[in-house]
Amino acid sequence: MFRGATPIALDGKGRLAIPTKYRDTLMQRCGGRLVLTLDPSACLLLYPFPEWEPIEQKLNALPSFDPLSRQMQRLLVGSATDLDMDGAGRILLPALLRERARLDRDVVMLGQGNKFEIWSAAAWQAQCDAVVDLPAQLDEAMRRGEVPDGLKGFSL
Numbered sequence: 001m002f003r004g005a006t007p008i009a010l011d012g013k014g015r016l017a018i019p020t021k022y023r024d025t026l027m028q029r030c031g032g033r034l035v036l037t038l039d040p041s042a043c044l045l046l047y048p049f050p051e052w053e054p055i056e057q058k059l060n061a062l063p064s065f066d067p068l069s070r071q072m073q074r075l076l077v078g079s080a081t082d083l084d085m086d087g088a089g090r091i092l093l094p095a096l097l098r099e100r101a102r103l104d105r106d107v108v109m110l111g112q113g114n115k116f117e118i119w120s121a122a123a124w125q126a127q128c129d130a131v132v133d134l135p136a137q138l139d140e141a142m143r144r145g146e147v148p149d150g151l152k153g154f155s156l
Helices: 020-030 049-060 068-079 094-100 122-142
Strands: 004-011 015-017 034-040 044-048 083-084 090-092 106-113 116-120
Touching: 004 122, 020 034, 020 049, 034 094, 034 106, 044 049, 049 068, 049 083, 049 090, 068 122, 083 090
Parallel strands: none
Antiparallel strands: 004 106, 015 090, 034 044, 034 083, 044 116, 106 116
């Protein structure tokens, strides 16, 4: 289980050092084999290889004549890149994916259960700043009857 936000500085080659607290788990779960892809939210998604495989299968099973399905396939499968952690626990983020997610030196690696999100530090700060609007957004969604079933009755 991956959780928490970790600020990380990419090196000059675009390598990201996986936080030490996750390295052993990733080696046990997938031998350091990972898959990196774009997310529609303008961040990168990093999956242990075994977690990615069923997602890729579901995406590839979508109807190829449906334009929205094709867009999702192109974005997620088309940009997916296999990565291996090196001996120092680093992965090289490909330049094209770094550019698409607008990553520079300072990034935030966010644990999301079975995967990680990788955000530029500025974009992550904007996400955090936007959370102050969440109660109003939820109230508005409830008034319109558009609250997802999973959030109905949810409490902390």
